[in-house]
Amino acid sequence: MSDWTLIFFCGAITYLTRFLMIAILKKEMFNDRIREVLSYVPSAIFPAIIFPAIFLDNFGQFQFEDNPKILAAAIAVIVGVLSRNIIATIFSGLASYWFLIFVV
Amino acid sequence: MKSSLEIFFKGVIDVSPLMIPVVPFGLIFGILAIDIGFSPLTTMGMSLIIFGGASQIVLLQLFSGGASSLVIISSVGAVNSRHLLYGAVVSEHVSDLKMVWKILISYFLIDQAFARSNDYLKKSNEKNKHFHLIGGGATCWVIWQSTTLLGILLGAAIPEKLGLSFAVPLTFIAILVNDFRKILNLIVIIVSGLVATLGFNLIPYKAYVIVAALAGLFTAMILTKVIGKKNNE
Numbered sequence: 001m002s003d004w005t006l007i008f009f010c011g012a013i014t015y016l017t018r019f020l021m022i023a024i025l026k027k028e029m030f031n032d033r034i035r036e037v038l039s040y041v042p043s044a045i046f047p048a049i050i051f052p053a054i055f056l057d058n059f060g061q062f063q064f065e066d067n068p069k070i071l072a073a074a075i076a077v078i079v080g081v082l083s084r085n086i087i088a089t090i091f092s093g094l095a096s097y098w099f100l101i102f103v104v
Numbered sequence: 105m106k107s108s109l110e111i112f113f114k115g116v117i118d119v120s121p122l123m124i125p126v127v128p129f130g131l132i133f134g135i136l137a138i139d140i141g142f143s144p145l146t147t148m149g150m151s152l153i154i155f156g157g158a159s160q161i162v163l164l165q166l167f168s169g170g171a172s173s174l175v176i177i178s179s180v181g182a183v184n185s186r187h188l189l190y191g192a193v194v195s196e197h198v199s200d201l202k203m204v205w206k207i208l209i210s211y212f213l214i215d216q217a218f219a220r221s222n223d224y225l226k227k228s229n230e231k232n233k234h235f236h237l238i239g240g241g242a243t244c245w246v247i248w249q250s251t252t253l254l255g256i257l258l259g260a261a262i263p264e265k266l267g268l269s270f271a272v273p274l275t276f277i278a279i280l281v282n283d284f285r286k287i288l289n290l291i292v293i294i295v296s297g298l299v300a301t302l303g304f305n306l307i308p309y310k311a312y313v314i315v316a317a318l319a320g321l322f323t324a325m326i327l328t329k330v331i332g333k334k335n336n337e
Contacts, residue, residue, distance in 0.1 A: 044296050
C-alpha cells in the first residue's frame with residue numbers, strides 16, 4: 001500500500017467515525033450505559049501507546065535499568081495531575097528527559 | 105435571532121483557549137513525520153486528509169514500528185471510536201439540517217470543538233446554532249495546518265539526538281491528565297498499558313494497540329457495571 005493510499009484510508013475511517021452517528025441518528029439512540037463505557041475510550045487506548053514507548057527500547061525489549069524515560073514520564077504525570085495543564089505536562093517531561101540524558 | 109456569522113465567531117472565541125495545547129501537538133507531529141522519513145507533502149497531506157492529532161501520531165508510531173497497513177488503519181479506527189459518542193450527542197441538534205451541512209460538520213467534529221460547542225448547542229435555541237461548531241472546528245483546522253507546516257520546517261533543523269520521539273508518550277499522557285485522578289480510569293489505564301507492553305512482542309501484526317484497547321474497555325465495562333450495581337443497592 002502506498003503512503004497516500006494509507007493516508008486516504010486512515011482519513012476515511014477517521015471521517016466515518018465522525019459522520020456515522022450524525023448521518024444515521026434521528027434522536028438520541030445511545031443509552032446511558034453505552035455512553036458511560038465509551039467515555040472510557042481515551043483511558044483504554046492511549047496507554048497502549050504510552051507504556052510501550054516508555055518501558056520498551058527500540059528493539060521491543062524491556063528496559064528498566066538506566067532508562068531516563070521512566071523518571072521523566074513519572075514527573076510529567078505528577079505535573080499533569082497537579083496542574084491539569086497540557087503544556088506544562090509535555091514540557092516538564094521533555095525538560096526532565098533532556099536533563100537526565102544531557103546533564104546527569 | 106443572531107446572524108450565522110455572529111454564532112460562527114462565538115465558536116471561534118469559545119474554542120480559542122483550547123487551541124494553546126494544540127500548538128505543541130502540531131509541531132511535534134510535523135517534526136516527527138519528517139524525522140521518520142515522510143516527505144513534506146505527505147506530512148501536510150496527513151493533516152489535511154485525516155485532520156486528527158491522536159490518529160496521526162498513532163499512524164506515525166505504528167508506521168515507524170513496521171506495522172502493516174491493515175493494523176494501522178484499524179488502530180486509527182479504534183482511536184477514533186470516541187467520535188461515535190460525539191456524533192451521537194451532536195446528532196439531535198443537527199438532525200433537521202440538510203445532508204450537505206452534516207457532511208461539513210462531521211469534518212469539524214473534533215475533540216476541542218465538540219467540548220465547547222456541546223454546551224452551546226444544549227443551551228441555544230437558534231436555528232443556525234451549528235455555526236458555533238463550524239467556527240470552533242475551523243479555528244482548530246487553521247491552527248493544526250499551520251503548526252504542522254511549522255513542524256515540517258523545524259523538522260529539517262532539529263537534530264535526532266534530542267529524542268523528540270519521547271514527546272509521543274508525553275502528548276498522550278497530557279491528554280489523560282484528568283483521567284489519572286479517577287480511580288476507575290486509573291485501573292483501565294494500567295490494564296491497557298500492561299497488556300500493550302507485555303503483548304508488544306507476543307501479539308502478532310503489531311495489533312497490541314487494538315488488543316490493549318479492547319482489554320481496557322472490557323475492564324471499564326465490568327468496573328462500571330459492578331460499581332453501578334453497588335450504588336443502586
